[in-house]
Amino acid sequence: MIPQPSPLAVVVFLVFVLLTLGLSFYFGAKARSAASYFAAGGQIHWFVNGVAFAGDYLSAASFLGICGMLSRYGYDGFLYSIGFLAGWVVALFVIAEPLKRLGRYTFADALNSRFQSRGITLAAGVSALVVSVFYLIPQMVGAGSLIYPLLGLPHWLGVVIVGVVVTLIVTTAGMVSTTYVQFLKGSLLVVFSGVLTVLILLRGLTVDDRPEVNEPQIIVTQADGTVLVNGLPRGLDEGHADLRPVGSISRLPNGLWSTGPVTPWGYLQTLQQSEVVLWSEKTETSAGIKTQTFTPKPTPGTDILRPGLSPLFKDLRGDSLVAKLNFISLMLALFAGTASLPHVLIRYYTVKDQSAARLSTVVGIGTIGLFYVLTLFLGLGAMTSGTMDLSDSNMAAPLLARSFGDWLFAIISAIAFTTVLGTVSGLIVAASGAVVHDLLTGVARVPLNDHQKVRIGKLSSLVIGAISIVLGICFQGMNAGFLVGWAFSVAASANLPSLLMILFWRGTTKQGVAAAIFVGMLSSLGWILLSAETMQKVYGFPAEQAQNWAMVPFSQPGLVTIPLGFLTLILVSLATRSRNSLAT
């Protein structure tokens, strides 16, 4: 849909960004030491850190992506919420305290607490860098998707703006400022999602029986670039057409027209007995002309409130074993991936002791859990509010907010934007930590004093920021959730086996750890790059060809590469045991 930027939205947006920058500069003046830059000096209060965990974690994928997926396909979006949150249980009960006890600033430190190994430092440093970059891409893509409807600026400019602002934040202040940015963002996200949810419940559900809700829509992109929407050239004025916003109920139970305000349970129950118009999409390309056809499909509520309607999981309800393995693989990667994310791990070091680490994770889980329950309602609300943009599901939540008024739209968009700012800041700090501590100091043994470390840390932040801008532009149009799934799979395959085995198995050797990280990382990356899904979405091959050329049976590597990581660690450790194991 063509953006119609609202001046109010722009103003609120700018206020938020300036507030964020202001906070960053204020705290930046205080960050002088490496301890302060990379780990906030270990002085962040556990409650602040807990909400900051949520701010860190609830990225563009969570807020924009999951709501978007829920609004288009129903329950399948919720699966991501469940998997993401479950990963925190791993983080809290298995990783939090041991990790805090072991480390200083980075994941590599934690692994190296028992060995003093350059091999491990190299592997862990590279892994942290790779995962951070993969996690950065969907955030930048999300930023571009957000800026376009909000300000009417092209996608690449949105990416550049985010990149510049974040780099400014991070190079001036490091972990302390990112912590307060995350705290601010986490709180706002939950509060305003709560406000939106209440408004959705007050609005209730209403039947929409206008004739156009049942008419398919077609976008034709011709070889010369001109775009036709529903037969007319795309545009807002006379003789032109734009994609119609969609999302409606075709039938309510008991012949009701409108429910009026409902309770949360009432909302779900009513939806289950209703019929909602969902939309399927088919893309065909021939002779340089791309035709996207969107077809409305009235779907019973019972179908929507269970998994299986999205393209990712569409064969789940049938008999295909491959589809089921793919599903299990993704749920496993989400479960295992959270604790393995470098930008999450690094936040364990910003509190003063183990008890604080534990408490902050509890606050984090509470905040995130609450948020995911709210997003269920946001997604379903967007599905039934007649505001969805079929060409970009990432805008579901903000567009839903717009239906309640410009103020809410402005605030929600600004929050979504600071969501991206917060996550990207955290990622860049984690990545620059990997560069300075692990690769430069640990592996290359470049001698650096404290002051130099901070300077180089900031320089790395700048470079990584620039790289992420470029990649964000390259990957435009890809689904943010899909990209985050990549990051999770790689993180889980590369990091989790080593983390767990170091904690639990005395036979672990340093060669085992280094090997496991490399094998896990490379195998999961390789699997993803050779999968049908990547062939179709990244390299651009048509669907059938992608299926034929894919070298792996299903797209999500976790089920295979995570155990592979464990196996590698065990085998290599056994092979090098006599020299090096923890047991000697």
Added chain:
Amino acid sequence: MGSLLEHAPVDSEPEDEALRRRNTRLGYTLFALYFLTYAVFVGLNAFAPDVVARSVGGITVAVWYGLGLIGLAMVLAVLYAWLCHAPERQPRDDVT
């Protein structure tokens, strides 16, 4: 890696070994409980989709179970923090 370890101490809490082991065991138990619940959820969705499609009190089992998993995570987290803290507040009998 010596240079990395000499900054302001990040962990300066003198820890009771027995307490630490107890907390760790508690953590694993709660984790195992959650993992099992999660695994059943994944298994049902993969291999018994009819079960999750059933309706209980007007809401699908899928939705109940999903919300339940979120709720369980929150409950277990609070339980863990509370139980870990508890012995630290009690006076130790064997300290003279």
